[in-house]
Amino acid sequence: DQQVKQNSPSLSVQEGRISILNCDYTNSMFDYFLWYKKYPAEGPTFLISISSIKDKNEDGRFTVFLNKSAKHLSLHIVPSQPGDSAVYFCAARQGAGKSTFGDGTTLTVKP
Amino acid sequence: EAQVTQNPRYLITVTGKKLTVTCSQNMNHEYMSWYRQDPGLGLRQIYYSMNVEVTDKGDVPEGYKVSRKEKRNFPLILESPSPNQTSLYFCASRKGSTEQFFGPGTRLTVL
Secondary structure, eight states: OOSEEOOOSEEEEETTSOEEEEEEEOOTTOOEEEEEEEOTTSOOEEEEEEETTOSEEEETTEEEEEETTTTEEEEEESSOOGGGOEEEEEEEESTTSOEEEOOOEEEEEEO | OOOEEEEOSEEEEOTTOOEEEEEEESSOOSEEEEEEEETTTEEEEEEEEEETTEEEEOSOOTTOEEOOSSSSBOOEEESSOOGGGOEEEEEEEESTTSOOEEOOOEEEEEO
């Protein structure tokens, strides 16, 4: 049973437009959610996180929204830039326990 | 510079020949873990360690061993590698409930 799902394997957007990456989870005990970005031949790097006590967290062009009732979170990138082209992983955790990752979404931002 | 290092970065080996992938972090993090990334399967946790001499199985521990004798090091041991362990491996560390820092990855091929 996959507890964290990213249903879109890929997403293509035009430079300057909004990118929206989605993530669904099934375990209601998860209370901390993170997004990581991965370029080819590199390890994932942390992008942004949100605690279950919040419904929104912003960091520059990146905003994460959490809808606990729907067990859904999304990452918005505005405006999208070609350098944002990467694989994005959603991860969820309960407290200080282990993280469970989604399968990733490959974002391509076209100039 | 704060970092997680892994060695080797690339390894081709044959079935049954014991190997160790080293992982070291210089951030004094308590928590370390190993993941494997396979096409379409995201990041799956192999083993994790909450602190020195404390390790536990992740989601896919079969065929792997780990040890945590020092806080900074967390080697991954394959006693008898098999072709289904051909994968991209990542080591990661974190302090408490913060985000994880990932190493650059080790691409392993078992013939």
